[in-house]
Amino acid sequence: MEIVDYLKILQARWRIVAAVTVLGILGALCASLLSTPVYQASTRLFVSTSAGTSVNEALQGSQLSQQRVLSYTKLLTGRTLAQRTIDELGPRVVGGMSAEELASKVTATSAPDTVLIDLGVKDPSPELAREIANTLSSEFVALAKELETPENGGTPPARVVVEQQAQEPSVPVSPKTSRNLALGAVAGLVSGIALALIRDRLDNTVKDRRTVEEIAGSAMVGTIPFDKVVEVNHAITFSDGNSVSAEAFRELRTNLQFLEVDHPPRVIVVTSSLPSEGKTTTAVNIALVLAEAGKSVCLMEGDLRKPRVSKYLGLIGSVGVSSVLSGQATLDDVLQPTEFDGLTVLASGPIPPNPSELLGTDTAKHVLDELRARYDYVIIDASPLLPVTDAAVLAAMSDGALVIARHGSTKRDQLARAVGNLQSVGAHVLGTVITMTPSRGRNAYEYSYYYESDKSLPQLTAVPALSAHRSEVG
Template identity: 40%
Template sequence: MELTDYWKVLRAHWVSILAIAVLGTLVGFGWALLQPKVYTANASGIVSAGVGTDIGSAMAGENYAKSRVKSYLDLAMSRSVAASAAEATGLSDSPDALLTRVRVENPLDTATLKVSASAGTPEEARDLAEAWVVAIGDHVSELENSGAGADGAMSIVTFRSLDAAQLPSSPSSPNTKLAVAIGSLVGVVVAIGYALLRRVFDRRVRSTAEVEQETGTAVIGTIPAHRGFDDDNRIILSTGGNDRSQRGADEYAVAESLRELRTNLQFMNIDDPPRKIVVTSALPGEGKSTVISNLANAIAASGRPVIVIDGDLRRPMLAKTFGLPEGAGLTDVLIGRAKIVDVLQPWGTSGKLFVLGAGKVPPNPSELLGSKRLHSLLDELAELATVLIDAPPLLPVTDAAILTARTDGALVVTRARRTTYDELKAALANLGKVKAHTLGIIINGVPMRGVSAEGYGYRYRSYYGRTATEPAAAAPSAAQSAASSAAPSPASSAASSSEAPAQPVKRSSYRAPQQSEPVPAAPASRRRARTAE
């Protein structure tokens, strides 16, 4: 990971990082509140050795006192001193318990002893510190004068109180500020570690660059998430051009991404562009049926004829997506129960988009999709239009792999932040096992806001929401409409060698703009190749 990747991780998980850091702060504060309060009082005493009348005597006495005070440190922390202090203060604690509450120090190069006593109340801490200094003085006097002779001569070494203990105004423990600071620091460290671990173990699709790096397959399109989709409305109504003021920003962005995908397919192979394309996914619920329906609509809006076939003979969805009646379809054509011209249903007003439903769900979908009859049908339709085939997911069943092996390739739809790289690579491996060609990957449902959107190329989302100031595009001219209506359709071309087609079924209420381009003929090289087959 590069430095920019770490920054993206922090930006992506800043809410979690902030929450965990705040939680650590609260834990530190709560710990400080639960701890018993301890007060500390300080007192001190000094060791002196005689009274010097000259500088030499004073210097000698001071040096002697400094040498003696070091030996008194052990005396000050003895059980006898603790017992005397307990008796003086009336405490019931044992000497050993009192020793854990008292600390005696000798500051460097001094003859003083500093006593720090801790207790649960300010008064008890003060009294204990005072009593401890007095007890040290008594034991020093007793020790120094224990060998006095009968003449009553006293030792020149004495210990007396230097600074009386003061009543502490605030507890010395717990240190609330320190506890809060440590809690905050630990919370931040844990939060950053959590974010990095989540980034490492999160194998879901996050960006186009990672998808291409993980799979070695190009991402030829990204479809933004659209909140307006539901079970009955899955077709984008944005007709192209500068219609941002007429449609929602999300819908306009989805429409633009579909046009970009259409362009990428068109220029994928200029000499021999793919005309039989399978659209599939790794798992159900990744939006392949919605993507293929809107892609077919985008291709038809450009004036190129397109036939979309529901090849998902297990859970067909295209008829419902386009709002067309369900009935006879692909399975009926394959078993000879119906002719293609009878079941091919037009959609929209452009005259360029035709839908072939799945028909009756068969008990043997894999055998039907792998039949020579389907192969011949796809070749016939590909001579007249671009054929898009909605296939089942790759991992649960083998239908999509069988279909792809007989077409120009497959577009694999994956769901952003849901499908994992392992699932996607397994799906592509299934295509590789049958030597099928993968045209590219389409990432569906990508975010358009936040730091996650940058990984899919939607950093500048504000463009889609800008109100257009240009005048609306002029309506198509009468000549264009006439030319569009005069262009032959795939259904009429297919019907030229058989009886007239059935009456058109009811179309959706969607109105696409008329186009003036005639139906493109299949390339001569492709016709010769299919004839040779």
């Protein structure tokens, strides 16, 4: 994968990235709001040595001070000084604080080559921080004097002065809210990107032409976009013009007519792996788009378990295929003309207890032969392939099946098993159709991620020139 591919994944899955980044920021905000503010009071100590008169002595003195500074910083954070400070301040100020506890609040630093020591004392109470800093400093001056004074008396070689007393701090040193927020945002962004990439890796649903074609071993003949109008109305009004969905079905029609030009398929089963992948909607609109091109079409309900064709087209479903197969009616009794020119519907009839058995009978074969003789096309809306064998049975008796995969929903292995089920009964896979692809517009990027990048591949999908001639070939 190239960097652009990663960028495309991130753009397609930007919602995860954004959500995790916001979570990171909110987490940092909560942590900052919940933590107790801590104040730091600071003093500065100056270390001097009794300077000699000559330049040389002065230089030596200054070097001596610098060496001492390092030892002093250790003493400043030590237990001895902490205890002295506690004793000096008294329990009224410091409560039951132990020497270790006080020492842990103290930091002492010195810049190299200087004789200055910066002392910091942190505490949730700004007053106490200041008290401790000032008392600790003056106690240290005394301690240094004791340590430096030679045993026989005389002037100590080094001396410490409190150069700057501590003030009561007004702004806490922690939590550093803006720094925490920035860190939270960065951590969230990084985690969000990782999550998006992992999810893309783990996502084994089909989303692109290449994958579907590879798994099914058959060319893709149609890409049907998700369309809110189609979701509700199911049947596209082709006479109304050129909606994206109508154009998609016209392309599918063109591609169908280019399949096996010597023996063009006329009895076509529409099926898929599982329910709700768009079989019925697609079958209805394939029938309508063929009728639009002036063909006589019979749309047959092949899903006798969950028949939806008559419902989607507003027809009567109570008599149909099962009535004919059980000998209770003739074809002529149950074929229903529709409001659409050229389209006849053979509904399901009462739901039989044994659909696969019924569909596998010779009678069923005769019905299909009869329909083939009467119409240019017979489109059969079948059941899903994985739960039941009905569709495979029908596909074996027809010219072949169009296998539907739903974008971002059908899994690779489900599609593979569905195609396997067809092949195992000797049914022919005519081609594949991917349905409910993210439509152009708000999700245009996702669409282009999954489709436009495939433009370089050889495609069966109608090129504009073919579409322009469709009225002639159609």
